[in-house]
Amino acid sequence: MSRIALVISDVDGTLLTSDKRLTDQTRAAVAKLRQAGLGFTLTSSRPPVGMRMFSDPLGITLPLGPFNGSSIVEPSLAVIEQHLIPAAAVKTSLDLLERYGIDAWLFTNDNWYIRRDDGKYVPHEQRTIRFDPTRLDDFAPLADKACKIVGASPDFALVARCEQELQAALGDAALAIRSQDYYLDVTPPGQSKGTFVQAMARRLGIATDAIATLGDMQNDLAMFRVSGLPIAMGNATDDVKRLASHVTATNDDAGFAAAIDFILARNAQM
Incomplete structure (x- = not known):
């Protein structure tokens, strides 16, 4: 069991409530990660432009993984890596x-x-x-x-x-x-939220076992399979929950914040 150094979260159904709100509890949870020295970033099916509104409120400085991780962009949306569908x-x-x-x-x-x-x-x-x-x-x-x-x-x-x-x-x-x-x-072929997790591990020089991932849908399964601590939201589908190491509360019941508390408590025990 590895100590977590980086948290990668899905956006819709995970980071945000059902009505697409970024709550004060979520902001505070990400601040806790930063204070504890853990990295944080996002991967989503959203296009880059649909992720730009989170970088400043959450203090994200690491690359983001739009298009289900098939592209990698800076928080400024400058392209680091991009793949296209044939x-x-x-x-x-x-x-x-x-x-x-x-x-x-x-x-x-x-x-x-x-x-x-x-x-x-x-x-x-x-x-x-x-x-x-x-x-x-x-x-x-x-x-x-x-x-x-x-x-x-x-x-x-x-x-x-x-x-x-x-x-x-x-x-x-x-x-x-x-x-x-x-x-x-x-x-694009050969690219997924899982390859984004692996790319972030290489970029930060850490093992994928030191990465926790949070998600709720089928497109999150790829990152669950390669990360050390996959966490499913309470609103996740059953197949996502089955592949998770931990299930938190729903996205409308502060599940994201509870998951961060779980990660930090786990680290404190190591």
């Missing part, structure tokens, strides 16, 4: 999402594109990342610039079925995984 995988993904009747979005490093502005989750995403989309009828010109594709639908079961078929269709060409019950993310 053009053929972009077409496969868009074609299958269309066949399922699932609303498709495309994210480049600095923009968000939609094909229809009446999609159920467009206003939700606008509020979440505090950024407006660009409407575009044809995504083909962007096929070689895609950092992430999202399929959005209120039919959770449909999204889950599409996840399985799309991953089978993509094979090793890209990763298809849900970041929310209503979002299916397609991201």
Whole structure:
């Protein structure tokens, strides 16, 4: 059992409450980490622009992992490392999402594109990342610039079925995984929140066993598998909880702050 030196947290459903608030308890918890000499950063399915609002309030100085960790950026959003979805995988993904009747979005490093502005989750995403989309009828010109594709639908079961078929269709060409019950993310091959954990370990010269990770959804499983202390939120899905070493309270019941207290208490016993 290693002493924790770095905490990496998911954002939505973990760091934030269900109504996307960064609470005073959460801010205080991150301050406790800093006072104890532990590092802290975030990885999320969000684009870089959707993570910029956390660096100053939480005093984050380490790189962030947007697009499910497939990109690495400075807190200023300057790109350190970026990977793209192969053009053929972009077409496969868009074609299958269309066949399922699932609303498709495309994210480049600095923009968000939609094909229809009446999609159920467009206003939700606008509020979440505090950024407006660009409407575009044809995504083909962007096929070689895609950092992430999202399929959005209120039919959770449909999204889950599409996840399985799309991953089978993509094979090793890209990763298809849900970041929310209503979002299916397609991201570059060989990259995940797990590779972000490994990249941060190399950057800081620490073992991955010295990293604690906090999350709630399927896209967090990759970082749970490679970190020394995976912690699931109380609102996490059952498969996420099964892979965790510890389960904290829900994101609406100060679960993040409780998890930080658990990490610090664990360190104090070592």
